[in-house]
Amino acid sequence: MVLNCKDVRREISNYLDDDISPEMRAALEAHLAQCKHCTAILDGTHNVLVLIADDRAFPLPAGFSARLHERLRRELESV
Amino acid sequence: MATEQTAEQKSTSSQDASADALLIARVLQGEKEAFYELIRAHEKSVYLTALSVLQNSSDAEEVSQDAMLKAFHHLADFRGESRFGTWLIKITLNEARMRLRKQHRHMWESIEGQSEEDESDYVSEEFGDWREIPSEALERKEIREVISNAVAALPEIYREVLVLRDIRQLSVAETAEVLSVRKEVVKTRLVRARLRLRDMIAPVTTSRGLFSRNPFRRGKRPWS
Numbered sequence: 001m002v003l004n005c006k007d008v009r010r011e012i013s014n015y016l017d018d019d020i021s022p023e024m025r026a027a028l029e030a031h032l033a034q035c036k037h038c039t040a041i042l043d044g045t046h047n048v049l050v051l052i053a054d055d056r057a058f059p060l061p062a063g064f065s066a067r068l069h070e071r072l073r074r075e076l077e078s079v
Numbered sequence: 080m081a082t083e084q085t086a087e088q089k090s091t092s093s094q095d096a097s098a099d100a101l102l103i104a105r106v107l108q109g110e111k112e113a114f115y116e117l118i119r120a121h122e123k124s125v126y127l128t129a130l131s132v133l134q135n136s137s138d139a140e141e142v143s144q145d146a147m148l149k150a151f152h153h154l155a156d157f158r159g160e161s162r163f164g165t166w167l168i169k170i171t172l173n174e175a176r177m178r179l180r181k182q183h184r185h186m187w188e189s190i191e192g193q194s195e196e197d198e199s200d201y202v203s204e205e206f207g208d209w210r211e212i213p214s215e216a217l218e219r220k221e222i223r224e225v226i227s228n229a230v231a232a233l234p235e236i237y238r239e240v241l242v243l244r245d246i247r248q249l250s251v252a253e254t255a256e257v258l259s260v261r262k263e264v265v266k267t268r269l270v271r272a273r274l275r276l277r278d279m280i281a282p283v284t285t286s287r288g289l290f291s292r293n294p295f296r297r298g299k300r301p302w303s
Contacts, residue, residue: 013270019251045277052246052276056217057226060123061136064143068122069115071144076111076151 001027008038016046099163106154114151121164124247125171128257131242132175134231142178146171161256165249169257172239229279237272240265245273 001023003011008031014020015028032039051057105113118125125146130139150157150167157166217223230238230246243254244265251269255262 009274010270013273014266016273017251019266041274041277044281045273048277048280049245049273051217051226051280052230052241053248054217055123057223058123058127058246059223060126061140064126064140065122067140068144068147072115072147072151075148076114079111079152 003027003031005031005035005038008032008035009041012038012042012045015042016049095164096159096162100159103154103157103163106151114154117163118147118150118167121167124164124168127242127246128168128171128239129175131230131238132172132179132235138178138182139175142175143171146174149174161253165253165256168243168247168249172257225280225283229276232279233272233275237268237275240268241272241276244269 008028011020011024011028015025020028032042099117102113102117106117122143125143126139129142129146130136133139133142146167149170153170157163230241233241239258240254243249243257244251249257251262251265255265258265
């Protein structure tokens with residue numbers, strides 16, 4: 001199986017998720033070994049996923065938990 | 080991440096489910112205080128799910144509170160067929176979408192109207208040698224804003240799947256369940272979301288000179 005850049009873009013996400021057949025993996029890695037552009041896309045996508053998975057990337061608004069618990073307390077009291 | 084869970088993940092997931100089941104039983108027996116403990120681990124997922132739909136912090140916070148209250152009132156209906164967290168996120172997504180419809184913002188960005196584009200037609204840009212942002216950079220508000228704005232700029236169908244799968248790290252199956260779509264649809268949307276996000280963040284970060292090389296290696300999960 002020989003892949004072009006378009007094929008690689010379609011599979012890049014499954015490759016990062018390790019959700020790919022051995023045959024597809026081999027073909028994709030053969031392409032990556034000779035394509036700097038697709039390698040850059042793979043590395044960049046990987047790095048973005050590392051960033052957004054970090055718990056600090058998306059903090060809760062200040063006071064969120066306190067306001068949530070206060071509203072719950074108010075409403076649960078009446079139940 | 081592989082779609083199938085590892086033995087360790089299954090064990091942790093099973094322990095979480097058992098702990099949740101105990102807390103749910105206590106709440107249903109009248110111990111309301113146990114509900115705070117039950118939802119503690121899910122507060123951020125609930126908020127970010129609401130935010131992914133509403134794109135407004137105040138609305139997302141209000142919907143988060145509404146969703147938590149709804150979960151409390153319907154807790155007896157939870158059958159344990161999915162994780163409690165997944166059930167709660169699904170409630171939140173429905174609440175957020177109802178709020179959006181009330182606001183008539185769907186006239187501008189319709190969930191139903193967004194087409195599934197073929198990701199292979201998408202031309203990802205090249206930014207030379209991509210380098211990693213050090214983890215400490217996330218302490219900087221400026222960097223967090225770049226990431227947050229990029230996520231916000233995604234079309235809603237891609238933003239939702241990215242938030243659930245890559246930010247809150249639900250499995251593909253759980254993401255599909257929450258969104259009421261097939262797993263293949265999740266995967267297709269995920270490709271586009273990830274490539275677009277990379278294309279939005281890369282130019283900004285590449286120009287900051289913050290980086291060290293961090294190529295993807297086989298077998299290494301993005302978030303491990």
